[in-house]
């Protein structure tokens with residue numbers, strides 16, 4: 001059995017562990033289970049790769065990123081690690097070869113797609129060899145609430161019972177408390193030690209502006225800030241559609257920026273060339289759909305720009321996290337507006353998923369909008385989303401240039417007292433935003449009549465605000481934790497912060513947002 005430090009140095013060529021890596025590796029080498037929450041680029045792979053090499057047997061890595069498996073395995077082989085993978089892209093002969101290598105004890109690491117791991121054949125195979133550990137990568141895929149839910153992850157809980165003596169390590173960059181709890185629960189990791197990294201990226205400054213002329217705004221941003229020592233800096237611009245990617249890249253090139261488009265519809269060879277240039281040359285700006293960046297490690301990306309609203313805060317965090325991995329000052333810039341929200345709404349409405357899936361997407365969108373609309377420090381808001389506390393950073397846009405605000409205490413109280421009355425006076429279950437807004441605005445809907453909600457003293461007391469303004473109020477109250485969405489239907493419940501607002505002990509300051517209504521227009525109030 002080799003020593004973890006020796007493996008780190010001789011196999012991976014690193015001098016020292018980073019952050020929690022050392023503790024995690026030592027814990028897993030010693031046979032303990034672990035849940036690792038670490039942001040993208042934090043160095044999760046090493047946390048299971050080193051223990052797999054130190055412990056006897058083969059480390060089995062469950063990963064949903066089939067497209068990346070071949071690359072990951074090739075990179076490990078270059079380091080002299082005996083790695084292989086099993087997934088649906090393989091020929092039967094290839095698979096048979098991997099299987100016999102595993103049985104013979106000739107593998108250090110075996111990457112397996114979750115759907116494959118759950119087959120009787122694979123479980124049978126695994127029982128015929130020695131397993132060093134199970135690593136469950138992208139463990140948030142087990143969360144039905146999350147944006148990457150994979151039903152196959154649910155069956156991975158069995159591993160605890162089938163191989164009780166094999167340590168398991170679950171890893172993710174998604175740190176919301178809810179996801180964290182689901183991972184622990186569904187993967188049967190109750191005995192695991194939890195390692196939660198600091199998600200703050202202090203060298204990144206955050207800025208979100210209202211969209212007026214996105215390409216021009218982007219160009220101004222790149223010209224003024226995407227410059228290091230007089231030379232254009234390397235950056236990534238994310239756009240939602242291929243069309244937008246191409247048009248933006250063209251626009252930047254026409255304005256003297258060394259920009260290249262990157263999306264799945266482009267020729268493979270062209271994509272490879274773009275990637276190589278991005279990695280090797282200085283000052284290249286890649287305009288890409290979100291597919292770009294997974295598994296790419298370029299430390300000196302100086303800025304990440306979003307010209308379309310990301311679908312979730314997780315996505316935003318991961319994408320912006322590709323900036324400044326070298327620790328030097330970097331910028332995360334975004335512009336969003338009416339069209340974005342409309343487009344995202346449409347995408348959600350048209351998505352193939354069931355109603356619950358759509359609600360989850362809606363919640364993600366709302367959280368993203370809350371980040372856009374916050375009057376708080378962006379960093380505080382971002383970290384709070386991931387369940388971490390921080391002090392105002394002093395270098396994001398809202399810290400540097402606090403937005404205009406209005407006193408939303410009275411509307412907040414109207415909402416909260418409606419919720420209280422529904423629960424206390426009528427004994428009703430909690431309702432979603434749509435129905436609460438209908439009550440406040442005095443709408444005449446079948447549901448309101450059936451439930452007798454016209455009898456509430458708060459019925460119609462919020463008619464001074466339109467439904468869109470109410471949505472903005474509610475979204476911001478959700479963002480600050482004054483009310484909380486619950487369950488599959490996203491019904492709103494009171495929190496410990498509700499009372500002080502209701503009693504007038506705290507004031508609620510809301511952002512005056514010129515793009516306030518877009519979030520909600522076109523959304524059903526039912």
Ligand code: ADP
Nearest residue numbers: 014016017018039040041042043044045046297
């Ligand atoms: P994650 O999976 O958390 O996104 P990776 O495991 O891909 O992150 O690691 C990100 C980058 O950091 C990789 O290039 C990796 O080689 C590098 N890295 C990880 N740990 C160390 C370390 N201890 N020393 C130096 N580089 C490291």
Ligand code: ZN
Nearest residue numbers: 377393396399
């Ligand atoms: Zn700030």
